Amino acid sequence: DAMVIQNPRYQVTQFGKPVTLSCSQTLNHNVMYWYQQKSSQAPKLLFHYYDKDFNNEADTPDNFQSRRPNTSFCFLDIRSPGLGDAAMYLCATSRDRGWDEKLFFGSGTQLSVL
Amino acid sequence: ILNVEQSPQSLHVQEGDSTNFTCSFPSSNFYALHWYRWETAKSPEALFVMTLNGDEKKKGRISATLNTKEGYSYLYIKGSQPEDSATYLCANNAGNMLTFGGGTRLMVKP
Numbered sequence: 713d714a715m716v717i718q719n720p721r722y723q724v725t726q727f728g729k730p731v732t733l734s735c736s737q738t739l740n741h742n743v744m745y746w747y748q749q750k751s752s753q754a755p756k757l758l759f760h761y762y763d764k765d766f767n768n769e770a771d772t773p774d775n776f777q778s779r780r781p782n783t784s785f786c787f788l789d790i791r792s793p794g795l796g797d798a799a800m801y802l803c804a805t806s807r808d809r810g811w812d813e814k815l816f817f818g819s820g821t822q823l824s825v826l
Numbered sequence: 827i828l829n830v831e832q833s834p835q836s837l838h839v840q841e842g843d844s845t846n847f848t849c850s851f852p853s854s855n856f857y858a859l860h861w862y863r864w865e866t867a868k869s870p871e872a873l874f875v876m877t878l879n880g881d882e883k884k885k886g887r888i889s890a891t892l893n894t895k896e897g898y899s900y901l902y903i904k905g906s907q908p909e910d911s912a913t914y915l916c917a918n919n920a921g922n923m924l925t926f927g928g929g930t931r932l933m934v935k936p
Contacts, residue, residue, distance in 0.1 A: 716869065747926075754830065754926040755915070769923075802870070811857035811919035814872035 715739070718803050718818035725793050726826050733788040733821045735803030741816070743809055744786040746778060747802040749820075755802055761786060762809055790823075798825045830918045832927035839906050840935055846902045847930040849916035853897030858919040861890055861901055864929070865912040873901075873914075906934045 716737045725731040735744065743762050747755040759768045761780045775797070777789040790797055800822050804815040831850045839845050851859065858877045864870040874883040879894040887904045903910055913931045917924040 752835075752928065752931070754928045756926075757923050760923070804870075811921065812875050812877055814860060814875050815862075815870075815924070816872075817862075817870040819867065819869045 716803060716805055716816050716818040718801075718821050720821060721819065722822050722824070724824045724826060725790075727795065728792045731790050731793055731823070733790075733801050733803075733823070735786045735788075735818055736784050737786075737805045737816075738784070739805055739807075739816060740783060741805035741807050742783075743806045743813075744780060745804040745806075745815065746786070746788050747804065749800040749802060750798075758788070793823070793825045795825050798823055830916060830925050830927035832914075832916055832930050834930060835928065836931040836933070838933045838935065841906060841908060843906050843934075844902070844904045845906055845932070846900050847914065847932075849899045849901070849918075849927055851897050851899075851916075851918035851925075851927075852920060853895060855920040856894045856897075856918070857921050859892055859894075859899050860917040860919070860924060861899070862915040862917070863912045864915060870915060901930075903932070906932075908934045908936050910934050 745760040746758045749755040758772045780786045800820045802820045803818040806813040833848050860875050861873040862870040874890045876892040881892040883890050889902045892899045911934045913929040915929045917926040
C-alpha cells in the first residue's frame, strides 16, 4: 500500500545530542511537511519542501534543519535537542500545495530528551 | 478569532450516542477547512476538505458542515461506536499553509 512511513516510532536522545528523524513516502507526492505537536496542542508546521524547494516557517528555531535528498525521503535534524523539543513529530505529504489538497500523514515519531 | 480553536477539548460518550463538536477559525481570507481523524498509534487520516460556505460532507455516520461567513464548522457523528474513539483535528487554510486546531479527543464507551 502506498503510504508515508516514519522511523523510528519512539526516539530517545540526550540533551544536546544531535538526532535525526526520517520519513519516506511511496505516493510520489511533490510536497513533504514536518509538524511538531507538543502534548495535545495543535500540530505546528516547522517547514515544508515543495519538490527541492525548502520553505522554513518564520518561527522555526535554527536548531531544526531538514534535508530532502530525493522525492521519497525527507529528514528532520535537531542539532542540539533541548528538553523543550520533546514532542511528537509528524511527517506529511500532499500531491501539490493547493489549499484543498489533503495531507497524508505518517504515524509520527515520539521524541524524548533526557 | 485569530487562531483555529476546537471545542470541547475532550468528550466521553456512550456507544450509540450521537455527538458533535466545533471548529472555529478566522473568517477572513478563507480558502479551505480540513477535518482529520487521528486514532491512537496510527496516522492522522483526512475525513473531509470543504471549501464552500454552506458545504456539507458525509462519510458513513460522520458528517460535517461549514459556515465561512461566521467562521465555524461542525463535525457530527451519528450512533457513536467504540472504533470512533480518536482525536479529531480541524485545520484552516487561509491562503498559505494549514493551521491546525488542538483537536477534540473523543472516547466512546461500549
